Amino acid sequence: MVSRDSAKASPEQLLYADLLFYGCWASIFIMIITYVIYVAGLANPHIPLDQLPHLWRLPVGDFLAQSGAPHGWGWALLLGKGDYLNFLGIALLGAMTIIAFATLIPAYVRQKDMAFLVIVIVEMAALLLAASGILGAGAH
Template identity: 35%
Template sequence: MTPAPAGAAIAQSTAQLRYAAVLEWGTRIGFAVLLASLPAYVLGWLPGHVAPEALPQFWSQPVADYLRQTGSPRGWAWLALLHRGDVLGLAGIGILAGCSAFALLALVPLYAARRDRPFVALCLLEILVLVAAASGVLVE
């Protein structure tokens, strides 16, 4: 396969453009949430679950000890603490981690309209794997 000449436009499929657009917006939103959560937490605009000045005493702790000592939730229970500045950063990470699932979901109607069943199945299967991994089902 020879590379395209310099300055030549490379045609992108509708599916590639849709996937890229959803991924771009998802990453922008996730990054914005991350950027907003830091000053909200550090400057005290949103109260933290763990106060910033208390963090150094927990840095060297194993995760299980940190969770126990701070009363932090396990699993998906952190969603109930989104009003806390330090936990809001996890929402940004969650959005970034979930971007590809939403981008794949955006492709399903496109492939379904084309009656491209193998790609519909592949997208849905990939989403299922991502959701299963995020849910903790795959953990021992």
């Protein structure tokens, strides 16, 4: 049995872990800052605060129609609005795994480790496909 002290992480594993760690904290920091911007009214919202209680009671189709809220990736066009600005941190948090996986590709190419290279590429493709909304399974 391998003891915990004798287990060594490869440089690739450490880079992956560091990117996830710092990227997730950066995402949370961005969410906090953008929330403060929204609550302080420093950026005008797409949906005025006084309309929210009425709109929240509606079925989703009616909510989208009456509020003009986008669906899918349409939120990215509204990043200048206070109520959609906080999606930036959420999107970064969701993308951190893909970003961290991407950093593994050069190392596995250099090492000629085809098994791990294929696993990383397939995993990234699956995550990107899920996030794209192409499958129509309510990914976002």
